[in-house]
Amino acid sequence: MNQDGIDLETxxxxxxxxxxSVLRAAMEEVLRPLGMSVTHYSxxxxxxxxxGLSNSxxxxxxxxxRQSMNVLLQTLEREGYVTRPAEAPVGKVLPTRLTPSGRRSLEKATVAVRSVEVRMLAGMTEVEQSGAFRSLRSMIHSLRDGNGGTNGNGGA
Amino acid sequence: MNQDGIDLETxxxxxxxxxxSVLRAAMEEVLRPLGMSVTHYSxxxxxxxxxGLSNSxxxxxxxxxRQSMNVLLQTLEREGYVTRPAEAPVGKVLPTRLTPSGRRSLEKATVAVRSVEVRMLAGMTEVEQSGAFRSLRSMIHSLRDGNGGTNGNGGA
DNA sequence: CAACCTATGTCAGAATGCTGACATGAATCA
DNA sequence: TGATTCATGTCAGCATTCTGACATAGGTTG
Known part of the structure; x- marks a missing residue:
């Protein structure tokens, strides 16, 4: 059954x-009452x-x-959660900053998101968590750089 | 700096x-030459x-x-990769099946996707892989059932 | 049998994100 | 200095997915 195909179960x-997918759904669930999406929160x-991070x-x-983030930033700016200078102080980069309102909004969201993360990690030991952390970093590294994943992370 | 906020680095x-995100990008990259998206391949x-799986x-x-899958299935059916009976044999469920053409198309895609998965796992030992597997299952379980993640997976 | 609940397929509208393209500023290099 | 290369912000159009809603089939329960 697994000869010609990728066994989705394993x-x-x-x-x-x-x-x-499950994590995203859980985050959206707790962020929705706050009128916030995952990208919004991120x-x-x-x-x-x-x-002071730029749009890109x-x-x-x-x-x-960049394009998607730009429309989001326009919304956040219009609603008063972030500010961007009208003109770029240097180059074309428009450094973005949180307003006090944005900071307050974030605080509530952080509590909600943290609860999701805590729930996700429940039942895992510290060792398991750091193991998962290293595994994920290895996967990301291997996929990004294409080389054989030398596990090039200096440890947590 | 991590007092009020979730440290994204950890x-x-x-x-x-x-x-x-990286995995999806890598898959899309190898599937694009085949004219296939990730959902398409899945x-x-x-x-x-x-x-014989149903749309849902x-x-x-x-x-x-369901709605998204339905539009995809309509496309796949029109292009001759899958077939669905015109009328439901029982209830409203329309069991879907691959055509020979669909099966041939899948074979090429499987090779491409497998190469991505192999690259992703390069540099990880068998032990690390099974550890990551168990960790991910634990996270999914904890988020889904809401309870404190009793790690209720009977092993590999 | 009738009422209820759940799941399915489907339609319509809207939100979200992406690709392609362009002009501009900065850095690099001949 | 002038040409090139790269990254950024931005505009327009398109694709994908989602939310909301509806009718229908099947199982459940009184």
């Missing part, structure tokens, strides 16, 4: 997709940790295209 | 999203392993809505 790729969280950098961090 | 949830692979079942297996 495929790590399929399982990865499933996990990501953007705010990125800005909280790295103020935010897009990469949230795993969407 | 968050398993963020890493999961990143891994899934659908065919599901049908190969479980012939395929949707759940590919992690999309």
């Amino acid at each position: 495929s790590l790729g399929y399982l990865l997709k499933e996990a990501s 953007c705010l969280e990125l800005l909280a940790q790295r103020p 950098e935010l897009a990469r961090g949230a795993f969407v295209t | 968050s398993l949830g963020y890493l999961l999203k990143e891994a899934s 659908c065919l692979e599901l049908l190969a392993q479980r012939p 079942e395929l949707a759940r297996g590919a992690f999309v809505t």
